[in-house]
Amino acid sequence: MASAPYDLWYWAEIPGRGEFIRLALEAASIPYRDRAREAGSDALMRDMQSRTGRRPFAPPYLVAGDLCVAQTANILLYLGDRHGLCPSDEGSRRFAHQLVLTMMDALDGAHDVHHPVSGSLYYEDQKAEARRAAEPFRHDRIPKFLDYFEGVLADGAGPWLLGEERCHADLALFQLVEGLAYAFPKRMATLAPEHPLTFALRDRVRALPELAAYFASDRRIAFNEDGIFRHYPELDAS
Amino acid sequence: MASAPYDLWYWAEIPGRGEFIRLALEAASIPYRDRAREAGSDALMRDMQSRTGRRPFAPPYLVAGDLCVAQTANILLYLGDRHGLCPSDEGSRRFAHQLVLTMMDALDGAHDVHHPVSGSLYYEDQKAEARRAAEPFRHDRIPKFLDYFEGVLADGAGPWLLGEERCHADLALFQLVEGLAYAFPKRMATLAPEHPLTFALRDRVRALPELAAYFASDRRIAFNEDGIFRHYPELDAS
Numbered sequence: 001m002a003s004a005p006y007d008l009w010y011w012a013e014i015p016g017r018g019e020f021i022r023l024a025l026e027a028a029s030i031p032y033r034d035r036a037r038e039a040g041s042d043a044l045m046r047d048m049q050s051r052t053g054r055r056p057f058a059p060p061y062l063v064a065g066d067l068c069v070a071q072t073a074n075i076l077l078y079l080g081d082r083h084g085l086c087p088s089d090e091g092s093r094r095f096a097h098q099l100v101l102t103m104m105d106a107l108d109g110a111h112d113v114h115h116p117v118s119g120s121l122y123y124e125d126q127k128a129e130a131r132r133a134a135e136p137f138r139h140d141r142i143p144k145f146l147d148y149f150e151g152v153l154a155d156g157a158g159p160w161l162l163g164e165e166r167c168h169a170d171l172a173l174f175q176l177v178e179g180l181a182y183a184f185p186k187r188m189a190t191l192a193p194e195h196p197l198t199f200a201l202r203d204r205v206r207a208l209p210e211l212a213a214y215f216a217s218d219r220r221i222a223f224n225e226d227g228i229f230r231h232y233p234e235l236d237a238s
Numbered sequence: 239m240a241s242a243p244y245d246l247w248y249w250a251e252i253p254g255r256g257e258f259i260r261l262a263l264e265a266a267s268i269p270y271r272d273r274a275r276e277a278g279s280d281a282l283m284r285d286m287q288s289r290t291g292r293r294p295f296a297p298p299y300l301v302a303g304d305l306c307v308a309q310t311a312n313i314l315l316y317l318g319d320r321h322g323l324c325p326s327d328e329g330s331r332r333f334a335h336q337l338v339l340t341m342m343d344a345l346d347g348a349h350d351v352h353h354p355v356s357g358s359l360y361y362e363d364q365k366a367e368a369r370r371a372a373e374p375f376r377h378d379r380i381p382k383f384l385d386y387f388e389g390v391l392a393d394g395a396g397p398w399l400l401g402e403e404r405c406h407a408d409l410a411l412f413q414l415v416e417g418l419a420y421a422f423p424k425r426m427a428t429l430a431p432e433h434p435l436t437f438a439l440r441d442r443v444r445a446l447p448e449l450a451a452y453f454a455s456d457r458r459i460a461f462n463e464d465g466i467f468r469h470y471p472e473l474d475a476s
Contacts, residue, residue, distance in 0.1 A: 053393045054333045057340045057386050069332055071339040078332060094307055094316060095292045101309040102295045108346060116354045116367065118374035129354065131366050136356035149293050155291045 003189040006032040009048075012041045014227035015175075015220075017107070018060045020100075023171040024079050025213040032062075073100045076168045086167035099152070099161055099169040103176045106145045110183060111228045113137045113235060115179045123225075123232070126210065134235035138187045142180060146195045149173060153197035159204065173198070174205035179229035186238040244270040247286075248298040248394040249281045251411075253458075254467035255310045255345070258338075261409040262317050264452040266359045267346060270300075272457065311338045314406045324405040337390070337399055341414045344383045348421060349466045351375045351473060360465075360468070372473040376425045380418060382434045391435035397442065411436070412443035417467035424476040 006025070010018025018034075025032045036044040036059075044059060056070030062078070063069075069078045077097050080086040086096045111119075116133040117126040149161070157163040160170045177198060181188040192199050205211070214220055223229050244263070248256025254436030256272075263270045274282040274297075282297060300316070301307075307316045315335050318324040320370040325333045349357075355364040387399070395401040398408045415436060419426040430437050443449070452458055461467050 053390075055386075055390065055393075056336075057343075057383075067329055067332070074332060074336050074339055077335075091305055092404075093303070096311060097311045097315075098294075098307065098312050101312055102380045105295075110435065112350060112354075116350075117371045118378070120374050120378050122297065129370070132364075132367070133355045136358050140356070140358050145295075148293075152291075152293065155293075222371065 004227060006030065007035050007063040008032050008060060009035050009044050009056075009063070011044065012036040013221075013224075015179075015223060016060075017104075019175055020072050020172050021060050021062065021075050021079075022214075022219070023175060023211070024085060024168045026219075027171055027208065027210045028079075028083050028085055029210070030079070030083055037219075053161040059149055063200050073097060073104050075199065080168050085168070086105075087162055087165050092162050096167050096169045097160060099149075102145070102148065103172050105167070106141070106176055107179070107228060109137055109141050109145075110180060113183075114230050114232060123230070128235075130232070130235060135237075138184060138237065139213065142184065142187060143194075146191055146198055148193050150195045150198050153201065158197070159201065161201070162208060170201060171205060174187050174202050177202040179223060182223040182234045183231050185231070186236045190238045242377060242382060243302060244268065245273050245301040246270050246298060247273050247282050247294075247301070249282065250274040251459075251462075253461060254298075254466050255342075255418075257459065258310050258410050258413055259298050259300065259313050259317075260457070261413060261449070262314055262323060262406045264457075265446065265448045266317075266323055267448070268317070273303075275457075303467050308326050311335060311342050314338050314410065318406050324407070325400055325403050328403075330400050334405050334407040337387075338410050340386065341381070341407075341410050344379070345412055345417070345466060347375060347379050347383075348418060351421075352468050352470060361468070364411055365472075368470070368473060373475075376422060376475065380422065380425060381429060381432075384429055384436055385394040387434045387438050391410060391439065396435070397439065399439070408439060409443060412440050415440040421467040422474045423469070424474045428476045 004225065005099050008021055010016065012023070022034070035047070048056065048059070051068065054068060060072060060075065061068055061070035062075045080093070080096065086093055113133050114123050114130050115126060116129045123130065152161055160166045161173065162169070219230060225231065246256065246259055248254065248259070273285070286294065286297070289306065292306060294306060298310060298313065299306055299308035300313045307313050318331070318334065324331055351371050352361050352368050353359070353364060354367040361368065390399055398404045399411065400407070463469065
């Protein structure tokens with residue numbers, strides 16, 4: 001078997017941060033092996049522990065020959081540069097990366113709502129704190145992030161974040177909005193009419209012919225309550 | 239007055255994320271204006287609100303002519319590329335950025351310890367939750383981050399994170415360790431002997447001749463309890 005150019009390593013059971021990488025790879029038809037989905041998350045842990053030198057701190061990481069690139073936004077920047085997933089002028093490249101980093105901040109926030117005390121405790125051990133954390137996240141943070149992306153889209157030449165050309169940040173925004181809508185369906189239903197451009201972008205990515213086969217395959221992992229975006233009805237409200 | 243090449247915008251009262259940018263600029267003698275320190279944080283808020291198009295989500299941001307670069311790690315990557323603050327081979331550039339992104343994750347964790355429920359509430363309104371969050375942060379997260387950087391240093395050619403050549407990530411690690419030692423002095427005193435390379439790097443940056451004038455000046459803002467790293471004795475323990 002010819003070896004694929006990229007090995008992606010990420011937890012096998014959740015979409016999480018790995019999904020942002022998969023979407024970029026799949027939409028551009030870049031061959032990759034999803035190693036922990038082939039061999040299990042134990043294999044991921046063994047691979048992590050075996051790495052020395054310029055090693056990852058945490059999954060996801062992408063291995064390309066001797067190069068091991070970690071941190072979700074850093075991987076997307078790398079793939080964007082190498083495969084032309086983003087307009088190549090300096091302003092566009094750096095702004096796309098800034099947008100992705102902002103989405104990663106939103107992602108962290110969505111995680112911390114159900115794990116406000118610690119990622120090393122179960123949700124069940126921090127439910128009271130999570131309920132308290134959810135209200136300001138729903139009412140202050142989600143609108144602040146959506147207002148930001150809506151403003152960028154409104155000021156741009158459209159229909160994508162950087163204008164006429166789709167880039168990896170658009171795929172990431174799709175995944176972020178999908179995740180928030182999974183975790184907070186009532187709140188996102190309230191916010192959708194105020195953010196028409198953002199939700200239209202989400203719908204446009206959903207309908208991309210380049211992603212149709214992927215979305216229909218079992219390579220696409222459904223959101224679930226072991227992941228970053230979790231639907232706990234007690235944390236949602238309109 | 240000739241205009242400086244860069245305008246840095248960040249809250250005037252705290253070191254926070256802005257300090258990571260200042261250290262890179264100061265160590266390389268790159269001229270900049272620290273706009274909110276000249277004109278106040280109200281001026282920062284007005285500037286933020288006036289920006290359209292490819293705008294920042296939050297401070298810090300760096301303005302260079304028509305280019306506005308936001309997200310701390312993204313700004314450091316930009317400065318590193320433009321001013322040779324990092325070895326220029328692809329592996330080194332991308333690994334330095336990965337390291338900085340990991341430091342930013344540690345920084346977020348240090349913030350969330352004193353604001354586990356919400357950044358929009360006062361510490362006094364979430365003290366019980368903060369006390370609960372502090373224990374796993376001190377005992378799981380801080381060692382995990384320090385072990386990681388110590389391992390990178392131990393495997394490298396030393397004495398810096400990328401080997402013989404100092405880069406912007408070393409300055410960032412200095413600031414992270416200083417901040418953690420300010421916030422959690424007892425815990426960091428316990429962890430120091432187990433992480434000699436990391437603490438030696440901190441000491442080496444502290445003693446850099448290039449930074450001596452800066453450290454002695456009022457441009458260097460002391461850690462304080464409005465910032466990201468806060469010393470609340472009730473959250474610290476050995």
